[in-house]
Amino acid sequence: MNFTIYHIALLTTFRTKVEGGELALSDTEYFKLCETVLDGGFTDALDVERYHDEQAVKQIVAAAHEHQVVVIMSNHDFDKTPAVAEIVKRLTSMVDYGADVAKMAVMPQSVEDVLTLLTATNIARQTLPQPVITMSMGDLGKVSRLAGEVFGSCLSFATVGAASAPGQIALENLRAELEDLKLN
Template identity: 80%
Template structure:
């Protein structure tokens, strides 16, 4: 039985898949201007993509912006993510600098959850996980393949390794080249959901993979990413469309 992971007022791993919306502003003004339209749409979670933020490598600027965003969001849960260039992000950083940014996020005490990319040095990843959890920050560990869809066995292996590294939630996003690739992702999701001791988040990206963004409850993915304004990954669906689609596919 998978534990339910609580993030502020939501629970990952039970009921409908929750809906996250990205904020990708480059400046504090851009970031804060995105808040009111997002709050009006009532997502479950906001993902702040700090790799878009101009001040991301300045800890003081990052923490100040994070506190302003936290205050503006009210009770909406916040996931903070630095997506590296190699996994589809906006900014190339050396590994040491990536970990410094993540540590600054934890020290800033503004986020409810932190995205930690799986494929860095093992000891550094595990140390970051421990630091986050000691600060009561939920760790969503991730891996993104923007070129292809690995085999189902490989997807399950990667998700399993995230749980082994201490992740609270394991996340995998892949790029399909065919309908068969989409089925591979869904099959792997079902296997991981049934076999792992933590909730999982999965998606097949692009237009071909959109079905995976609405089928999470049936196959075991606990969170889907939608848009209010700018998208942060290919294939994201507008929140106003995604919410009723998730409701239509609910399991009784």
């Protein structure tokens, strides 16, 4: 009998209430949770929210790298889509803080907002040394989850069961769509 063994990387994310999660945590509690995950060797990649205490963010990034854990630094704006320059500035600050991957999710109010996010993604792809992940949320933003690769987003998110963010697409649907749109 032949078995194929796949290594599937585990990304650990705890989304605080400020960033769209369910639970409000102090910076101390948030970083203690991150430290516990790292010290236990429970993950391959850790999502670190950018807009916490700057020194604590830098310390957890250093700790993650000491544990050979990839840092995906993130920021979520559930109210709006910032201007192109602001999105690029936020992604740049994540790279400056040591992120291996910079991630930004925004809430579009119009088609123009989706274009703003995709334009910022393209600029970040051209100017930053690290990969970026970006997406517009909700129904308007679904196209960014499907076509993000064209503009420079290196990854998309799908659901298995209930969605954790507005506009997420079911895995069985997303796989086929991404394959159809894959750049050769």
